[in-house]
Amino acid sequence: MRIVSFGFQTWGRKTLQALIDSEHEVVLAVTHPASAQSYKAIWADSVEELAKEHGIPVHLTERADAATIDLVKQAEPDVIVVNSWYTWMPPELYQLPPFGTLNLHDSLLPKFTGFSPVLWALISGAPEFGLTVHRMDEQLDTGDILVQRSLPIGPTATGTELVEAGMALIPGALHEALSVLEAGTANWRPQDKTARTYFHKRSDRDSRIDLSWSAVDLERFVRALSEPYPRAFSYYRGERIEILAAEVSTVRYGGTTGRVVVQEGGGAVVCGPDPIRGDNHGLVITRVRAADGTEHSGAEFFTRGGYLTDVPE
Structure with a gap:
């Protein structure tokens, strides 16, 4: 499949690396410019550098504007894959590919939608956390679920250890999601929105x-x-x-x-x-x-x- 990647920071880079290592073709990588702003400067491995190392066209932008949408249309992706994208994506963009847009979110949705979900899960005393691959829709982290992977939160685990463990789930979960999507065997599970919890950006x-x-x-x-x-x-x-x-x-x-x-x-x-x-x-x-x-x-x-x-x- 032809894939356009939207991502930023280490999460976006690891997702792009997983796509590069797959049997699929990454035809465009869209990412934000580097930033010294608070949490954006943490886990700041570059998506742009990785894409350029592999000859993948890169588009730097703060938001999915008209120019971004035009570039994605020209790339003709079968699916868009998103991880750690900071700004809103319009329906015109996420509904564009035949298979739609997959978003990777590091929580067990519908719990811990929003921002810094791993930290909030540990602070809240949750027994487990994980990674969800879901279909993007009009709200934040609310689309139908395709793949979920979970890990326990141990009694001495730090936020950093959990974030790193969650990132390690990306290649396997993404490979599974793309495989069933391509094979036509995807089993989409609607989220129970009454069970949704939302956490704001940390300051x-x-x-x-x-x-x-x-x-x-x-x-x-x-x-x-x-x-x-x-x-x-x-x-x-x-x-x-x-x-x-x-x-x-x-x-x-x-x-x-x-x-x-x-x-x-x-x-x-x-x-x-x-x-x-x-x-x-x-x-x-x-x-x-x-x-x-x-x-x-x-x-x-x-x-x-x-x-x-x-x-x-």
Whole structure:
């Protein structure tokens, strides 16, 4: 089959590589220009460079405008394959090929539609995540499902580890989807839209620790925001600090939410919805990055006690 690829960042590059390695012909690669903007600068392997290495025509654009649609029409694809495309695609484009447009989304749809689904799945305490290949339609990540692959979320997994594991699913899932499409044996499964969950784009505010959460939720939050993502942060003695590693305390704690006491070999942050009862596990912060960029153990950093706060105090 003749395929046009729309993709960006490492997800788009891995998808293009899988297409190159397949028996199909990639006739055009459409991608966004490189960007230093927040999450676009993370996992920034170039689709453009890979396409050029293999002699595939490349079109750089921020959005699927009239010029983009004309180029795709001229390429005469049998199917369009999309992974990590940041802007809206009009029906005139995604309905153009005979087999329509396949979108790859790194969640088990209909759960975790939207943005940063792997991070949100870990933060939310989901037991598993995965990859879905589905037909693009008028809404975001809501089209009929063709292929799904799932993986468990382990008790110590980081966001980075899960993202990498999800990317490793791309070649197999894409090969299966294209094979059944070409053979005419595709089994499309409509999504249960009543079960849909949507998560917004992450910003700096979304990395701030919410001291009203339980220690279990906060420990997952810290693991989710692993390098290269913006780290979980809070404020301590007026300065912004990053929480690099943490665990749930063995002991239960009482006291004011946010109070830091040195226990269990680290800084135990007293948190939870009812701290005055002394029945909450604390978040034991084991590794911290200070405002000057230096890293410290929690026990070393919090020897003066004090409080974590939502704003500088």
